[in-house]
Amino acid sequence: MAFTTSKSYFWKGFRDGSPFIFVAIPFGTLFGVFATEAGLSIIQTMAFTATVFAGAAQFAALQLLQEGAPTAIILISALAVNLRMAMYSASLTPYLGAAPMWQRAIAAYLTVDQSYACSIVRFEKEPDLSIPQRMAYFFGSVTPITPLWIFSTYLGAVLGTQIPESWALDFALPITFLAMIGPMMRTPAHVVAALVAIVVSLLMVAIPFNLGLLIAGCAGMMAGAQAEAMLERRKVRT
Amino acid sequence: MTQVNPVTIWTIVIGLAIGSFALRFVFIGFVGDRPMPPWLLRHLRYTAVAILPALITPLVVWPTATGGQLDMPRMAAAAVALAVGVITKNVLAAIFTGAATLYGLLYLLG
Numbered sequence: 581m582a583f584t585t586s587k588s589y590f591w592k593g594f595r596d597g598s599p600f601i602f603v604a605i606p607f608g609t610l611f612g613v614f615a616t617e618a619g620l621s622i623i624q625t626m627a628f629t630a631t632v633f634a635g636a637a638q639f640a641a642l643q644l645l646q647e648g649a650p651t652a653i654i655l656i657s658a659l660a661v662n663l664r665m666a667m668y669s670a671s672l673t674p675y676l677g678a679a680p681m682w683q684r685a686i687a688a689y690l691t692v693d694q695s696y697a698c699s700i701v702r703f704e705k706e707p708d709l710s711i712p713q714r715m716a717y718f719f720g721s722v723t724p725i726t727p728l729w730i731f732s733t734y735l736g737a738v739l740g741t742q743i744p745e746s747w748a749l750d751f752a753l754p755i756t757f758l759a760m761i762g763p764m765m766r767t768p769a770h771v772v773a774a775l776v777a778i779v780v781s782l783l784m785v786a787i788p789f790n791l792g793l794l795i796a797g798c799a800g801m802m803a804g805a806q807a808e809a810m811l812e813r814r815k816v817r818t
Numbered sequence: 819m820t821q822v823n824p825v826t827i828w829t830i831v832i833g834l835a836i837g838s839f840a841l842r843f844v845f846i847g848f849v850g851d852r853p854m855p856p857w858l859l860r861h862l863r864y865t866a867v868a869i870l871p872a873l874i875t876p877l878v879v880w881p882t883a884t885g886g887q888l889d890m891p892r893m894a895a896a897a898v899a900l901a902v903g904v905i906t907k908n909v910l911a912a913i914f915t916g917a918a919t920l921y922g923l924l925y926l927l928g
Contacts, residue, residue, distance in 0.1 A: 602910065603909060603910065606910060606913075618822065619822040619827075620822070620827055621824075624824070624827050624828070624831060627831050627835075628830075628831045628834075631831065631832075631834075631835035632831070632834045632835050632838050633838070634838055636866065636870065637834065637838065638834075640869075640870070640873055641830055641834060643873065643877070644873075645822065645826075645827075645830065646882075647882070651826055651829055651830060651833075654830055655829075655830060655833045655834065655837065657869065657873070658830075658834055658837075659834065659837045659838065659841065660865060660869045661865070661866060661869050661870065661873075662834075662837070662838050662841050663841065663862055663865035663866070663869075664862065664863075664865050664866040665838065665841045665842045666841040666842070666844055666845060666862055667859060667862035667863055667865075668842070669841070669842050669843065669844060669845040669846045670845040670846075670849070670854055670858075670859060670862065671859075672845075672846055673845045673846050673849055673854075676846060677846060677849070681847070684843075684846050684847050685843065685847065687846060688839060688842040688843040688846055688847060689839060689842065691842040691846075750881065750882055750883040751877075751881065751883065751892050751895065751920055752917065753877075754874050754877045754878055754892075754896060755895055755896065755899045755912075755913055755916040755917055755920065756913055757870050757873065757874045758874060758878075758896055758899040758900045758903065758912070758916065759899045759900075759902070759903045759909045759910075759912030759913045759916060760870065760903070760909055761867070761870050761871055761874075761900060761903060762899075762900055762901075762902065762903015762904040762905075762906075762907065762909070762912050763903055763904075763907040763908070763909060764866065764867045764870075765867075765904050769864070770864065770867045773864040773867045773868045774867050774868065774871045775871075776868070777867075777868040777869070777871045777872040777875075778871045778872070778875045780872065781871070781872040781873075781875045781876055782875055782876065782879065785876050785880070792872075792876075793869070793872050793873055796868070796869075796872035797865070797868045797869035797872045798868075799868070800864065800867070800868025800869070800871070800872060801861050801864045801865050801868045801869075802861070803864075803868075804861075804863065804864030804867065804868060805857070805860040805861045805863070805864055808860055808863070808864075809860065
């Protein structure tokens with residue numbers, strides 16, 4: 581009985597996660613193309629995409645690699661981009677924290693923007709779900725995109741070697757990132773965080789080893805947190 | 819295509835694989851169902867939205883392809899991609915309009 585209801589939640593998750601294949605396929609392909617452009621072999625590209633499994637961080641690492649940034653800076657910056665995964669993990673913990681360890685370990689690997697976004701909405705809407713139902717829903721929501729993400733990366737990596745220099749792909753990556761930033765501007769605090777990060781990154785450009793990036797990122801993060809706290813205080817007062 | 823040292827690439831791949839998993843596992847795996855301090859969650863919320871603009875802005879203002887010279891088509895493409903993203907909340911629409919602006923202007927001006 582419990583098994584059948586978990587199964588139906590798997591398919592609910594599957595349905596809710598399906599629209600994201602229209603994001604996973606083009607992004608995966610782009611990543612494959614960029615990785616090849618950056619000098620990665622197909623095996624390296626596939627290992628990268630399958631183990632790290634986080635588009636934005638993978639793109640950030642490639643960009644810094646092309647700029648010749650030191651390895652430590654590349655690692656720190658890309659992981660900083662992925663810090664939001666820690667936030668997702670934290671936010672899912674009250675719902676999934678009581679599941680068996682092996683399930684939590686797999687869930688951790690599959691925590692991405694899409695599975696988090698689907699799951700948190702469903703879990704908040706239906707607070708009475710059992711742990712197995714929640715897990716089933718969570719795994720269902722990433723099932724459509726995971727194989728397609730990996731396959732489209734492969735496709736991009738194979739195609740990437742055949743793209744001529746004249747296509748100005750140097751700027752495809754900045755455009756991709758800027759396009760990702762737009763929808764993140766959900767609250768005034770997000771806008772403050774981004775604006776502070778932009779200004780500080782321009783001021784810090786002369787600092788060696790791309791350290792300016794980390795300084796600007798921290799400044800933006802703190803500005804966003806401060807702005808959120810201030811906005812909340814104002815809301816309480818009025 | 820540039821040649822990159824394979825040791826560097828593998829260091830990055832393995833480091834990021836372990837690091838990313840650790841970030842995703844830290845709360846759900848170790849914290850279990852204990853509550854977390856709100857100030858920490860508040861900072862974590864703004865990491866992506868701060869670090870991505872900080873990474874991109876210098877590339878838009880001083881593009882590598884033009885040797886760091888201000889470049890009209892690239893600036894315009896960046897502005898369009900950001901604006902369309904903010905307005906439509908649609909990442910793919912923003913990518914395509916940004917790319918169309920870049921290629922359109924490169925063609926017209928070049």
